[in-house]
Amino acid sequence: MTDLSAVKTALKSQEIETPSWGYGNSGTRFKVFAQPGVPRDPFEKLDDAAQVHAATGVAPLVSLHIPWDAVDDYAELAAHAKERGLRLGAINANTFQEDDYKLGSVTHPDPKVRRKAVDHLLECVDIMDATGSRDLKLWFADGTNYPGQDDITARQERLAEALSEVYARLGEDQRMVLEYKLFEPAFYTTDVPDWGTSYAHCLKLGPRAKVVVDTGHHAPGTNIEFIVAFLLREGRLGAFDFNSRFYADDDLMVGSADPFQLFRILHEVAKNGGFEKEQEVAFMLDQCHNIEAKIPAVIRSVMNVQEATAKALLVDLDALRAAQAAGDVLGANAVLMDAYNTDVRPLLREVREEQGLDPDPLAAYAATGWQDHIVATRVGGTQAGWGA
Numbered sequence: 415m416t417d418l419s420a421v422k423t424a425l426k427s428q429e430i431e432t433p434s435w436g437y438g439n440s441g442t443r444f445k446v447f448a449q450p451g452v453p454r455d456p457f458e459k460l461d462d463a464a465q466v467h468a469a470t471g472v473a474p475l476v477s478l479h480i481p482w483d484a485v486d487d488y489a490e491l492a493a494h495a496k497e498r499g500l501r502l503g504a505i506n507a508n509t510f511q512e513d514d515y516k517l518g519s520v521t522h523p524d525p526k527v528r529r530k531a532v533d534h535l536l537e538c539v540d541i542m543d544a545t546g547s548r549d550l551k552l553w554f555a556d557g558t559n560y561p562g563q564d565d566i567t568a569r570q571e572r573l574a575e576a577l578s579e580v581y582a583r584l585g586e587d588q589r590m591v592l593e594y595k596l597f598e599p600a601f602y603t604t605d606v607p608d609w610g611t612s613y614a615h616c617l618k619l620g621p622r623a624k625v626v627v628d629t630g631h632h633a634p635g636t637n638i639e640f641i642v643a644f645l646l647r648e649g650r651l652g653a654f655d656f657n658s659r660f661y662a663d664d665d666l667m668v669g670s671a672d673p674f675q676l677f678r679i680l681h682e683v684a685k686n687g688g689f690e691k692e693q694e695v696a697f698m699l700d701q702c703h704n705i706e707a708k709i710p711a712v713i714r715s716v717m718n719v720q721e722a723t724a725k726a727l728l729v730d731l732d733a734l735r736a737a738q739a740a741g742d743v744l745g746a747n748a749v750l751m752d753a754y755n756t757d758v759r760p761l762l763r764e765v766r767e768e769q770g771l772d773p774d775p776l777a778a779y780a781a782t783g784w785q786d787h788i789v790a791t792r793v794g795g796t797q798a799g800w801g802a
């Protein structure tokens with residue numbers, strides 16, 4: 415039998431990191447729909463993130479994106495976070511939004527552009543020093559659109575060179591986490607297209623380089639839980655970027671498209687010790703809220719991760735292992751499905767009450783009146799959004 419009090423303890427100590435860009439305006443290549451009350455700067459994004467943490471109790475970390483969240487004084491931003499019970503999480507670098515990067519950033523054929531990109535990554539480590547952030551999160555839009563456009567192996571060389579310069583700059587308690595993505599914006603080759611490429615670079619760099627699994631960055635039908643299990647076994651799972659997709663990299667709310675997949679992933683995390691603090695797996699959201707209200711959407715996402723986590727923790731591992739050892743195919747599958755089919759909402763309500771929280775985070779947020787407050791007071795200025 416599963417130890418229910420251990421499950422509750424694990425749920426209470428879970429930390430989910432929310433993305434600063436999830437509070438700003440976002441959209442598709444067709445249209446960005448603005449919403450009233452959206453933050454104008456990173457300080458206001460943190461104010462919104464604090465509402466998510468207040469309602470859920472498990473979202474104390476916020477990922478920043480540079481330069482979208484660039485400020486003059488990062489220590490001041492970190493202090494602003496601390497006053498609200500938050501910490502600054504991963505620093506996400508951006509080497510994809512400038513004209514210079516048309517043909518790539520760290521893999522660009524021109525050494526001057528590569529220098530500029532690497533200098534930006536080094537600047538991000540300076541920012542980590544000021545914010546106390548542990549992780550430099552790297553996702554490169556680098557790749558090519560046409561066969562013959564550039565040399566695939568030369569681009570790998572350039573990538574390795576850039577990564578090793580940045581890795582050497584990291585402090586002892588800092589990490590580099592390298593994200594992969596199958597395609598987009600490049601359509602022919604992508605320079606870090608899959609977990610194997612990321613893993614191979616991380617292995618060469620050293621123990622503080624780890625892989626980021628963004629759930630939206632795979633070919634349809636990819637078995638993501640296998641990747642998670644493999645990386646955990648190798649000690650190279652650095653972080654998740656959780657989101658949902660139906661077709662491409664949709665960045666919808668985590669758990670909305672395929673809650674069973676999220677459960678299967680988190681089952682591998684639970685079974686392989688990935689929820690233990692010393693494993694240092696970061697559980698981040700990387701999603702955009704194009705048509706739904708942003709703060710409630712982040713709260714909903716946090717709840718979806720909690721529900722999948724609770725189900726994963728409820729798997730009776732003794733019974734599962736006994737069935738597996740006995741070759742009991744149906745029995746083993748039934749153990750897993752019993753946990754998945756458990757309605758964990760009453761358990762999570764109980765957990766929240768024991769933490770002194772409202773059992774219903776969305777109702778709790780609605781009752782604060784924060785939404786009316788930000789709509790009324792955030793007037794003028796420029797709303798945060800893509801490219802801002």
Ligand SMILES: [Mn+2]
Nearest residue numbers: 593628655700
């Ligand atoms: Mn991502």
